[in-house]
Amino acid sequence: MRFARRDSGRAAGEGPTSSVGIGLRDGVPIALAVIPFGAIVGVGAVQAGLGKLQAIVVPYIVYAGASQLVAYQLVRVATPVLVILVTTTMINLRFTMYSAALARYLEDVPRLWRAVLAFFMTDQGFVLAVHRFESERPPARRGVYLFASWLPIFVSWTGSAVAGVLLGATVPPSWHLDFAVPLVFLSLLATALGDRPRLLAAVVAGTAAVVLAGLPLNLGMLLGSLLGIAAGTVLGRAALAGEGRP
Amino acid sequence: MSALPFWLMAGGMALAAFAFRASFLLLGERIGLPPLLRRALDYVPAAVLAALVLPVFVDLHAAWSAEDSARLAAGAAAFVVASRTRSVPATLVVGMGALWLLQWLVVGVGPGG
Numbered sequence: 001m002r003f004a005r006r007d008s009g010r011a012a013g014e015g016p017t018s019s020v021g022i023g024l025r026d027g028v029p030i031a032l033a034v035i036p037f038g039a040i041v042g043v044g045a046v047q048a049g050l051g052k053l054q055a056i057v058v059p060y061i062v063y064a065g066a067s068q069l070v071a072y073q074l075v076r077v078a079t080p081v082l083v084i085l086v087t088t089t090m091i092n093l094r095f096t097m098y099s100a101a102l103a104r105y106l107e108d109v110p111r112l113w114r115a116v117l118a119f120f121m122t123d124q125g126f127v128l129a130v131h132r133f134e135s136e137r138p139p140a141r142r143g144v145y146l147f148a149s150w151l152p153i154f155v156s157w158t159g160s161a162v163a164g165v166l167l168g169a170t171v172p173p174s175w176h177l178d179f180a181v182p183l184v185f186l187s188l189l190a191t192a193l194g195d196r197p198r199l200l201a202a203v204v205a206g207t208a209a210v211v212l213a214g215l216p217l218n219l220g221m222l223l224g225s226l227l228g229i230a231a232g233t234v235l236g237r238a239a240l241a242g243e244g245r246p
Numbered sequence: 247m248s249a250l251p252f253w254l255m256a257g258g259m260a261l262a263a264f265a266f267r268a269s270f271l272l273l274g275e276r277i278g279l280p281p282l283l284r285r286a287l288d289y290v291p292a293a294v295l296a297a298l299v300l301p302v303f304v305d306l307h308a309a310w311s312a313e314d315s316a317r318l319a320a321g322a323a324a325f326v327v328a329s330r331t332r333s334v335p336a337t338l339v340v341g342m343g344a345l346w347l348l349q350w351l352v353v354g355v356g357p358g359g
Binding site for chain 2: 029030032033036048049050051054057058061062063064066067068071075081084085088089092093094095096097098099100101102103104106107111114115117118119121123126127130174176179180182183184185186187188189190191192193197198199201202203204205206207208209210211213214220221222224225226227228229230231232233236237
């Protein structure tokens with residue numbers, strides 16, 4: 001799958017089926033790529049002592065793998081539920097930023113559908129959407145596009161989690177399948193570095209997060225993100241000012 | 247995990263996650279963002295992904311092992327492939343392949359990380 005720099009040569013007045021087609025073309029490869037991630041989350045739940053039914057329900061209602069993995073680790077060491085909730089809230093705060101970034105593209109989508117779409121928002125889905133909406137030929141129907149690209153990812157990821165719950169004990173640890181999770185995020189990061197300010201944002205955020213990794217409640221990740229966003233914004237403004245634009 | 251703590255945890259996480267995801271999508275029209283914040287949003291993906299990913303590869307708080315070097319090298323190779331090909335499957339293949347190869351070399355050659 002390519003994060004295409006150019007769409008096929010469709011006219012601007014394309015119909016809804018094209019938005020579905022583009023959505024599927026973008027989303028299905030990601031759906032396949034997140035299978036190891038889902039499976040690891042499923043296995044992690046069982047290893048933390050959750051019952052099979054519990055382990056299956058969580059991915060469907062929370063649908064936030066990074067926070068689930070952390071929650072499972074905390075459950076293993078008998079952390080109080082309140083602490084788990086505060087920690088996972090910090091981790092999932094980044095979804096507010098994604099929500100704010102996507103809002104401008106979805107103003108024409110009816111509010112109810114926006115709420116439904118919101119449920120399926122993920123890191124991968126967000127990067128995909130922004131990339132596609134900013135491309136040279138964005139889909140005509142953005143809401144339709146998002147359903148077409150985000151739903152396969154949901155089905156694949158949650159299905160893989162179920163598989164992980166039911167089959168997890170059988171996968172050998174020497175396969176290091178857990179490494180697939182950062183690899184997916186790494187590939188998304190590479191596609192998000194479109195210009196120098198974004199590169200700076202990533203370098204600052206990553207460095208800060210590494211240095212601050214000792215902070216509790218995943219604050220290192222949050223602070224690192226904020227610092228990176230600030231750095232990118234500053235450099236971006238300087239670049240625009242240099243070109244004589246406000 | 248017993249029922250009440252489990253549902254408090256799972257339910258709380260589910261509600262918070264959805265609230266964050268829906269927040270600006272539902273409220274966005276009523277809360278106009280100043281231009282500076284709008285521009286800042288452009289840098290969210292790059293910053294957040296980097297802040298999520300880099301600590302996985304570089305852990306300053308634990309002793310460095312050969313296994314960590316293998317992961318870092320495999321991650322670097324995967325990053326190069328990702329930048330060039332923009333392909334998620336290719337990145338996975340190269341990254342996992344490099345890791346397995348390096349792990350095999352490390353286990354085969356070194357004292358075992």
